Amino acid sequence: MTSRSAPDRLLSVLAAFDHAHPALTLTDISRRAGLTLTTAHRLVGELARWGALERDASGTYHVGLRLWEVAALAPRGLALRQVALPYLEDLYEATHENVQLAVRDGSEVVYTEWLSGRSAVGVHIRVGARWPLHATGVGLVLLAHSGSGFQEEYCAGPLASFTPYTITEPEPLRRMLAEVRRSGVAVSDRQITPDAVSVAAPVRGPDGTVTAAVSVVVPRSDARIPALTPALRLAARGISRALGWQPAAPPHGGDT
Secondary structure, three states: OOOOOHHHHHHHHHHOOEOOEOEEOHHHHHHHHOOOHHHHHHHHHHHHHHOOEEEOOOOOEEEOHHHHHHHOOOOOOHHHHHHHHHHHHHHHHHHOOEEEEEEEEOOEEEEEEEEOOOOOOOOOOOOOOEEEHHHOHHHHHHHHOOOHHHHHHHHOOOOOOOOOOOOOOHHHHHHHHHHHHHHOOEEEEOOOOOOEEEEEEEEEOOOOOEEEEEEEEEEHHHOOHHHHHHHHHHHHHHHHHHOOOOOOOOOOOOOO
C-alpha cells in the first residue's frame, strides 16, 4: 500500500468534517479520515494548536475560527458575498422568495449566500452546501458558461437523479445549456424537489467571464418566471458591475 503523505493525512482530518458531521470525537475523526488513533491524535493536536480545530468541554472537536479567517480571504467566498449582498437583499425585497448566490467548484455548485423568508418554499440549501451542476438553476448557468470540453465531459454522465424531473440524459442537458446561453437565464423545474422551480442568471467578473450565478427559488404552484426575470437580471448585472464588469456599449451608445 502506498504511504500517505503528511499533507494528505492532515487534510483528511479537516475533510472528516462536513455539514452532516460538524462535531466529531477523536475516534470519529480517526475513522472518517482513515487514520490510526495515534496519528489522528497527533494531527488533531497540531490543528487545534494552530486554531483550525476547537475542542469543547465534552472533548468533541469543531472547525475553528482560524479556518474561517483564512477562508474569508477566498475571492469567490466571503469577498464575493460582501460585494453581492446589497443586490441580493434588493432581490429578496422584490420577490420575498429564496435568493441564492453560488460558484462552481469542479462538477459541483457551492452556495456562498442564501436569503430566505418564513413564507418561502423550503429548499435543501445552506451556505456551503454542494449540489451537482445539472440539477440546479445556478448550476445550469455555471455549466452553460464553462469550457466546451468540460461541458461534454459532464454531459456524458453519470447524471444523478433527485426527482422524476431531474435531467439525466446527455442530449436534453445539452439542449438546456444551449437555451441558457441563448436566453441568458436558466430554469430548473422541480429537479431537486418536486415543489420548487429555480430561475438563475450569470454574474460576470471584470473580464466578462461568468464567475458566479444568482437565483430565485419559488413554489412550482406559483412559478412567476416572466415576472421574476427582470429583477433577477438586474441583480446579476448589479453584482457584475460591482465586480468590475463593463458591458459593451450598443452601437448608438447608452447602456445595454
